[in-house]
Amino acid sequence: MVLPPGTNRAVTSVAPRMALDSITRHYGTVMALDGASFSVSPGEVHALLGENGAGKSTLMKVAFGLEQPDAGVIRFDGERTTLRSPRDAMHLGIGMVQQHFALVEAMTVAENVALGGDGRLDLSQVAEQVRRISGAAGLPIDANAFVRDLPVGAQQRVEIIKALARDTRTLILDEPTAVLAPQEATELLAWIRRFADGGGTVVLIAHKLHEVLSVADRVTVLRRGHTVLTARASEVSEQVLAEAMLGTASPISADASAGEITAHHRARAIDSGAVVTLTNVSACDEYGAERLRSASLVVHPGEIVGIAAIEGAGQYELLRIIAGRMAPSSGVVAVPEVVGFVPEDRHRDAVVLSATLTENIALRGAGTRRGLMPWNTIRRETEALLSLRDVRASSAEVPMRTLSGGNQQKLVIARELASSPTALVVENPTRGLDIRATTEVHTALRAAREAGTAVIVYSSDLDEVLSLADRIVVVTGGCVREVRGSRDVIGRAMLTVES
């Protein structure tokens, strides 16, 4: 990734191409953007950084007309404008490539580019246009290939060509390298540089600091909806950016012990055998991209191992391999036969909303059960779990959907712990829960540890991981390693900044 950074580029003193000033956007009681400002000039690559949930994506959705700001001003070429929809943004030459492509897989590249056009459709003309843009921009693509047959990198080129076909001069790219192999990422970054050098404007939402510094002219860092730093890329280091992104530890956790975050490296004598042992385990996602590279991990009974990682670093696969919900492509996995698993998307993966609480409890082990369902026994077990875990429900026979999110999650954890598994894998366990429910979930996880369960917990909220874990394992780019030290050290390790 040795690209010439945009040195000596005069960031013009004329009005910026796009300026977002003091943008505020809240969802319910959550402030997603709290007076965030950002501007980008023609010929510039401007990187937008921030932790998960810092507001990057929301800010760019505002810039693309997908979200309406509650307050704040948007200027385009110096003129105040309102973007009611992406259509308005596209009229101004703004294009956005989302992290998850909006392509019709069963259609060809040309057909995808033609989608949303006006007037008569002449596919051969569109194909010709695709070839012209692809040639001029240096984005090789077969206009007649079906999108479903293309690798991810090529699909991304289709998205960019789609934007360029609408005369896009301002391109917003949301974590474009997250899905790419290193070689493809290098090529894309080089293309971004050329596009900007040709007078285009690029906003690059990114996680990887070295990529950002290699290609961007300027960098803006968001934290909790605020703009905390805007600087020339040549004037900042990875350390400065990491500190700006992470800030100082903030007491988000409702837990009383959250203050002594690093004091959790408990001097617990762990001489009992390992519960979970992964040795050189690799795994691929459904696209065949390697997500986990030769990962090794040992988890002992009675400890909570915290997984710290940024989105898409490979923790998704790691957790599912430990939980026995996914097969590795290579390596040796030694895990107990029954592993409790609390997935992040409980409505999709953990509960059946239309079924009763009893039925949801009965789900555990349903795959191997024979004969008749002992409903009375299961109902009594459910009622016992409801009172044991303080799940508020009027009866065990009400549908799962009538419970609040926190009570649903408590019941999922209760179910997964009911069979006293030797290992429990937990993914974003308090997402969407209020403070009280969060505390209760944390208490349940600590109680499981005290009972001798090996607990593996991942949360996209680093502070939550730190408050729960006895030791921290950082996953970056598919590599797994234990990191000791302060929040800062771990935060930098997540962003692959050498400390």
Added chain:
Amino acid sequence: MTTRVLRWIAEPILAGLLSLAMLALLLAVSGYPVADSLGALWGGAFGSWSVLASGTLVRATPLLFAGLAVALAFRAGILNIGAEGQLMMGATAATAMAMALPATSGLAGVALALTAGVVAGGLWAAIAGFLKQRFGVLEVISTIMLNVVAVNVTGLLVRGPLQEPTHIFPQSEMLDVALRLPKLVPGTRLHAGVALAVICALALAWFLRATAAGFRLRMTGANARAASSAGGIDVARVSLLAFIASGALAGLGGAVEVTGVTYALYENLSPGYGFTAIAVALLARLNPVSAIGSALVFGALEAGASAMQRDAQVPAGMVEVVEACVILVLVASEWLGGRGGRARSFFWGGPPNTASAESSESLNRTRPTEPTSTYTNRSIITRDDTRSSRRVSS
């Protein structure tokens, strides 16, 4: 429990009254004498013990078998629109079996013929199940197309190997009297298959409620991902078995129709039982016991329709219009409740999985900063949160 029983009884009655009211309106608008026509309808459906036994109940029997087939499939999250074809294959196989058996085999022969129908219906549905799992063919499409294939296979056979000895009519020889289902009430058309259908309904209700396999089927239908992830259920296997069981029920219906009512096989054996069955299952909210009532409602409407045509000169097609209206009203209202999420959303054009739709709602609320919608040229595609949408797209 009592409220549930009340609902089982109340809903078909309510639906019956609703359809009568609609029919009255339709008759009045079309200028037919409302009271006379409805009187003829009632007389044809419930006018006497003999019309009830020979008409309504006999007519309701194949509707119940096929309705149970549809209900079972929908509960498993499978949109089996192919009960018609599975029923025809069941009828064909039962006829072929009966033809091959000596008349002396008696009741054992009838049992063998019914078994042949079960097997044929199951295999016919298994084709759609295999196509779905091996090639991802949507069962809605494949089962509809297999209906056409089944009717034509029957047509071919009744003009070839199964044709009656004189080779004049495109139908099979009449079954030997010994190979017909016994009558429940002598002198009527009420045959033992009616009781068999009711037994099947009760057995299916028990299976879904009380057995581990039935529980797996329901959970797979309600949320396949959770069934697999949290329950360790082999959802592909459950789904294939549900296809086969659904087809087997419809096939049994066809076999019962041949051995109990028509005694011969011909192409038009079923006046669309397999399609009306979808209405039967939906009116019963996919509950097998309620299906007894809803099959009765539709059986009565159809039996009464012919009487109305005969006695009051009202086209029988009028009743079909009413049947369709009842279904529309039912589907439009939220009577279907939380059952068979996929079937429900299919009719409402909702997301493929209600569970994931709800989860995306909640994620929108709770994780505002992750992208939840993606702009595609002119359409906004709402997705799960970033993480899950990629995983879910497989």
